[in-house]
Amino acid sequence: MTVVTADAYEAAFDAAVAADERIEPRDWMPEAYRASLVRQMAQHAHSEIIGMQPEANWITRAPSLRRKAILMAKVQDEAGHGLYLYSAAETLGTGRDELLDKLHTGRQKYSSIFNYPTLTWADVGAIGWLVDGAAITNQVPLCRCSYGPYARAMVRICKEESFHQRQGYELLLTLSRGTPEQHAMAQDAVDRWWWPSLMMFGPPDDASAHSAQSMAWKIKRHSNDELRQRFVDICVPQAQSLGLTLPDPDLRWNEERGHHDFGAIDWAEFQDVLKGNGPCNEQRINQRRRAHEEGAWVRDAAAAYADKHQAALHTESVEATA
Amino acid sequence: MTATPTTHATAPTTSATAADPAVNATAALALGDDALVLSHRLGEWAGHAPVLEEEVALANIALDLLGQARVLLSLVGDEDELAFLREERSFRNLQLVEQPNGDFACTIARQFYFSVHQHLLYRQLAAGDGPFAGLAGKAVKEVAYHQDHAEHWIVRLGDGTAESHERMQRACDALWRFTGEMFQPVDGLEVDPMALEALWLERVTEVLERATLTVPSGARTGAWAAGAGRQGLHTESFGRMLAEMQHLHRSHPGASW
Numbered sequence: 001m002t003v004v005t006a007d008a009y010e011a012a013f014d015a016a017v018a019a020d021e022r023i024e025p026r027d028w029m030p031e032a033y034r035a036s037l038v039r040q041m042a043q044h045a046h047s048e049i050i051g052m053q054p055e056a057n058w059i060t061r062a063p064s065l066r067r068k069a070i071l072m073a074k075v076q077d078e079a080g081h082g083l084y085l086y087s088a089a090e091t092l093g094t095g096r097d098e099l100l101d102k103l104h105t106g107r108q109k110y111s112s113i114f115n116y117p118t119l120t121w122a123d124v125g126a127i128g129w130l131v132d133g134a135a136i137t138n139q140v141p142l143c144r145c146s147y148g149p150y151a152r153a154m155v156r157i158c159k160e161e162s163f164h165q166r167q168g169y170e171l172l173l174t175l176s177r178g179t180p181e182q183h184a185m186a187q188d189a190v191d192r193w194w195w196p197s198l199m200m201f202g203p204p205d206d207a208s209a210h211s212a213q214s215m216a217w218k219i220k221r222h223s224n225d226e227l228r229q230r231f232v233d234i235c236v237p238q239a240q241s242l243g244l245t246l247p248d249p250d251l252r253w254n255e256e257r258g259h260h261d262f263g264a265i266d267w268a269e270f271q272d273v274l275k276g277n278g279p280c281n282e283q284r285i286n287q288r289r290r291a292h293e294e295g296a297w298v299r300d301a302a303a304a305y306a307d308k309h310q311a312a313l314h315t316e317s318v319e320a321t322a
Numbered sequence: 323m324t325a326t327p328t329t330h331a332t333a334p335t336t337s338a339t340a341a342d343p344a345v346n347a348t349a350a351l352a353l354g355d356d357a358l359v360l361s362h363r364l365g366e367w368a369g370h371a372p373v374l375e376e377e378v379a380l381a382n383i384a385l386d387l388l389g390q391a392r393v394l395l396s397l398v399g400d401e402d403e404l405a406f407l408r409e410e411r412s413f414r415n416l417q418l419v420e421q422p423n424g425d426f427a428c429t430i431a432r433q434f435y436f437s438v439h440q441h442l443l444y445r446q447l448a449a450g451d452g453p454f455a456g457l458a459g460k461a462v463k464e465v466a467y468h469q470d471h472a473e474h475w476i477v478r479l480g481d482g483t484a485e486s487h488e489r490m491q492r493a494c495d496a497l498w499r500f501t502g503e504m505f506q507p508v509d510g511l512e513v514d515p516m517a518l519e520a521l522w523l524e525r526v527t528e529v530l531e532r533a534t535l536t537v538p539s540g541a542r543t544g545a546w547a548a549g550a551g552r553q554g555l556h557t558e559s560f561g562r563m564l565a566e567m568q569h570l571h572r573s574h575p576g577a578s579w
Contacts, residue, residue, distance in 0.1 A: 049374065056368035063571040064402050064579040065358075065395075068365070069388050075368050076381035083374055096374075121570055179577050287369065295372020297489070298426050301482025302373075308481070 017218050022148035025091040033217055036210065037147050038092050039108070040219065042099045045085035046110035048078045050103075050284050054118040055127060063121060070167055071124060077160045084156065088149040104289050112270070113200050115278030122175055122182075122189035128168015129242075130190070130197040130235070136161045137231045138201065141221035150219075169238065176243045183243075190239070191247045198262075199270045201228040232260050345397045345453045346510025348414070351404075352552055353454070353511075354394030355415035358405060359560075360436060361387035362567055363423055372426050379471055383433070386464040393457050406571035410554075410561050417551040418500035420560040424493065427479055427486070431493035434472035438525050439504045439518070441465045446513045454511075473529050480533025487534065494530065495538045502542030503551055 009028040016023060023029055052075050059075065062068035086096040102108040113131055118124065139161065142154040175186035202208055202224040214220035222230075232251075239246050250263035273281070364384035371377040395401040418436060423429045444465055447458035479490040505519040530537050550556075571579075 049377075052369045052377070059365045059368055060362065060566050061570050063406070063574070063577075065388065065392050065405055067579055069385060069392070072365055072368070072381055072385055072388065076378055076385070079374055079377035079381065083378070086374070174579060178579075179574060181574060182577055291370045291372070294370075295376075295426065297483070297485050298372035298376075298479070301479050301486030304486075305478040305482045 017146050024148045038094050041089040042108050045082050046103045048082040050110040050114045052078045057118050058124050081157050084153040088153045091149045112273045115273050115281045120185050122185040125168045125171035126189035126193040128164050130193045132165040134197045134200040146218040190244050347398045349510030350394050350397045351414040352508050354391050355413050356419050357387040358391035359415040360419040383468050390461050406568045416503050422559050427489040427493035430475045431497050435501050437469040441469045477533040480535040498538035
C-alpha cells in the first residue's frame with residue numbers, strides 16, 4: 001500500500017502552480033491558499049452587489065430610454081457577476097449565505113470605491129469609464145489566475161466589464177460634446193472619480209498585506225503599482241479624446257520611464273474610507289442589510305415550499321415503487 | 323369622470339420620427355405606456371430584491387418591457403418626448419401597472435395579473451394581421467416567461483409559510499380592484515375584451531387555487547379603476563413617479579443624451 005504523504009500533495013500543488021496549470025476544486029491545496037482565494041473572491045462578489053447601488057441610484061432618473069435600458073442591463077450584469085463569483089467561491093466549500101453574513105456583519109469587505117456617492121448623471125459615465133476601466137485592468141490578469149473556477153468566471157466577467165467601460169466612455173463623450181452644462185457635469189464627475197479610481201489598485205506595493213504570497217501562488221500576476229501605472233497610461237489619451245481634464249497638475253509624460261508620472265495619492269483618505277468613514281459606507285451596508293432582512297420571509301417561503309414538495313415527490317416515488 | 327380625447331392630439335408628435343399611419347395611436351400609447359410604466363416600477367427594485375436571482379429576474383422583465391415600450395412609443399412619435407415630456411394626464415397606462423412596488427408579494431401580484439393579461443392579448447394580436455402583429459409575435463415569448471416567473475412565485479408564496487400566504491393573499495386582494503380596467507375596450511385593438519377576460523379569470527383562478535389562495539371577490543369595475551388610466555386619470559403616486567423619471571430630462575431642454 002502506498003501512503004501519500006502531505007509533503008507529496010504539497011509538492012504536486014507547487015509543481016502545478018509552477019507549470020501554470022489550473023488548480024481545480026477537488027485538487028489538494030494548502031489551507032492558506034484556499035482561505036486567501038475565498039477572501040478575495042468573496043470581496044469581489046460583495047463589490048459586485050454593493051456596486052449595484054450607486055448606479056441603481058440613477059435608473060429611475062436616466063434621461064433617455066436608451067440610456068435607461070443600458071443602465072438597467074449593466075446593473076443586472078453586476079448581479080449576474082455576483083452570482084458567478086459566489087458560485088465560484090462555493091467550489092471551495094464556503095456558501096453564499098455564510099459570505100453574505102460576513103458582509104452584513106462587516107467581517108468581509110467590498111471595494112471602497114462604492115463608498116463614494118453618485119451625485120449627477122455624469123457619475124454613471126465616470127463609473128463606467130474609470131471604475132470599470134480600473135476593474136478591468138485589475139481583473140484581466142485574473143483570467144490566468146491559478147484557481148480554475150475563478151479564472152473561468154473572470155473570462156466572462158471581463159468581457160461584460162469591457163462593454164460597460166465603452167458604454168461609460170460613450171456616455172461621457174456625449175455629455176462632453178453636449179451643452180455647456182452637460183460638459184461641466186462630465187468634468188465634475190471625472191474630477192471626483194479620478195483619485196478614488198487610482199486607489200482601487202490598493203496600497204503601494206511596499207504596504208500591501210497580501211500581495212507577495214498571492215503573487216507566489218499566481219492568484220495575482222502583477223503588483224498594485226504596476227497595474228495602477230498601466231491604468232494611468234491608458235486613461236491619459238482617452239481623457240484627451242473625451243475633451244476632459246484629469247485633475248492632477250503633476251500628470252505628465254516621462255520620456256525616460258516611458259510612462260506618465262502622476263501626483264501623490266492621498267492614502268490617508270483611502271485608509272479613512274476603508275475604516276468606514278467614507279461618505280456612503282453606512283448607507284451602502286444598511287441598504288444591503290435591509291434588502292436581506294426584508295427579503296427573509298420570501299427566502300423562507302421558497303425553502304418551505306421546496307421542502308413540502310420534495311417530501312410530496314418522495315412519497316409519490318415511494319408509492320410508485322411499492 | 324370626464325374622459326379626455328383619446329386621439330393623436332394627446333401625444334406630442336412634433337418629432338422627426340414618422341408615425342406609422344396604419345397604427346392607431348390610442349392603442350399604441352396604451353400598450354406602450356403599460357410597458358414603460360411597469361418597467362420603471364420594476365427598475366426601482368434594483369439593489370433591493372430579496373435574493374440575488376431576483377435582482378436578475380426583475381431586471382430582465384423590466385428590460386423586456388422597456389424594449390416593448392420603445393418600439394410601441396416609436397410608432398407614435400419620438401420615444402423620449404413621449405416618455406419624458408408628457409404630463410401625467412396624457413399617459414394612457416392602466417392604473418394597475420403604476421401601483422407602487424409595496425413588498426415582494428405586491429410586486430408579484432401586480433406582475434401576475436398584468437402578465438396573464440398581456441400574454442393573452444399579445445397572443446391574439448400576434449395571430450392577427452393588424453399593425454401590432456409583428457411586435458406582439460416577438461414579445462409574446464418574453465411575456466410567457468414573465469407570466470411563468472410570476473406564477474411560480476404566486477404558488478411558492480401562497481403555499482410557503484403562514485406569513486408568505488398571508489402577504490400574498492393581501493397583495494392579491496389589494497390589487498384586485500385594478501384588474502377590471504384591463505378588459506375595457508381600447509380603440510384600435512382588435513380583440514374581444516370579454517373573451518379575454520373570461521380566459522384571464524380562468525387562468526388566475528387556476529393559479530390562485532394551486533397556490534392555496536382565495537380568489538378575491540371585491541369589485542373590479544369601480545368608478546376610478548375601470549378605464550380611468552386609459553383616459554389619463556391616474557392614482558396619486560403616479561405623479562411622483564413621473565416627477566422622478568422626467569426631472570433630469572426636463573432640466574436640460576433640447577439636450578441630447
